[in-house]
Amino acid sequence: MTGSLAILGLGPGGPAQRTPEVDAALAGATDLIGYLPYVERIPPRPGLRRHPTDNRVELDRARHALSLAQSGARVAVVSGGDPGVFAMASAVFEAIDHGDPAWRALDIRVLPGISAMFAAAARIGAPLGHDFCALSLSDNLKPWPLVEQRLAAAATAGFVIALYNPISRARPWQLGAALDLLRQHLPGTVPVIFATAVTRPDERIAITDLAKAEASSADMRTLVMIGTAATRLVTRGEGVAPWVYAPRSVTA
């Protein structure tokens, strides 16, 4: 019996933003592995074993998935958004890199998904329509000074910035510090977007500017986007949120 491992992106929320190839892999899986809220998105069915786990155990989860695949299971490792963006794909290849050499012969596929930042951007216009970067604010796996250096480099060079993992109970001050740092490099008028639980029933999107942006607008499910001095708002009248977009042309 030959197992397989599919590392899947479920997209931001509902099945309307999930690709057919991901649905097919889910339908053929014998074992479902991932962080609890993602596993819970997939309805139970006979023949599908579910292995929800806590956050912050990515490597253990990856090794478990690889062992199951090695023993013949058809394993689906699920992430929200895209599995290659601050999610499980890196953890699986890291586990392979440092694990049982036999794992390198396994049938492993990565199936992309709609990432949180593109889903969030689509909700308000085209804020990532020019050069941009994606940066995790978590300092669990990299030193905070490196986060600061990257924020400064991105802002100074004119990249729109998408911030992943902006805040959590264990990391309460980092987003505030990041906004303070960005205020040193960018005008206060630069648009800032807090997009929370995008495409889900409790979706909440707030558009403000860097001068007024506050870390308390974000929670664990928020994607924060920081525009540039070129970012434009298109107003649409009373009570309707403006569109936000990055012009295609940039003058130096």
Next chain:
Amino acid sequence: MTGSLAILGLGPGGPAQRTPEVDAALAGATDLIGYLPYVERIPPRPGLRRHPTDNRVELDRARHALSLAQSGARVAVVSGGDPGVFAMASAVFEAIDHGDPAWRALDIRVLPGISAMFAAAARIGAPLGHDFCALSLSDNLKPWPLVEQRLAAAATAGFVIALYNPISRARPWQLGAALDLLRQHLPGTVPVIFATAVTRPDERIAITDLAKAEASSADMRTLVMIGTAATRLVTRGEGVAPWVYAPRSVTA
């Protein structure tokens, strides 16, 4: 009669990587607008008018789409990959920003797609698994010195770099210049990936390193990814391409 405008992402290629909400919008459209190769991906059907256009006319195309929607059509503007990433969404909002104020009242939606960079990354592992940026090498709409400044900033700060629009007949030397510049800031051992026509029948993926990378490996349909000093290759034996991934942990 009230028209609408959907700005759609078709994903990298086939329908297996296209979302159901995009398929639904295509099924309900009366008019299909976009760059010829993207329009050609959608089969003709009665009741669907097709308006393929040349490249480099994004603003004209956007205005045409808005006028049709204004006159009652259900318009689908199609892009490959994600419409918010160096594609039609920015052009549409730019046209609205500087166009007929009545366009601001139109029913406009952006429907995300699987971007070329995530499709390419998924084919070889998880090369974008840590902080990364997406940068267009085209100097049609921004000055070349700004491209150079952004490349240097991204490389120096340790972002993985995804290069869009690397080369074309009208821009033959830019990718070579970019690789030369990156060699000044990054070790020659940094992995470089040329991913061409990803998920399509003529898909071609080449993995090399910065010292050996040559612009001639790219064409108009290539996504180029430049790793960092931390990027790892996981070898898989003779004749099998290695996996490439960005480790989750970074030490300063």
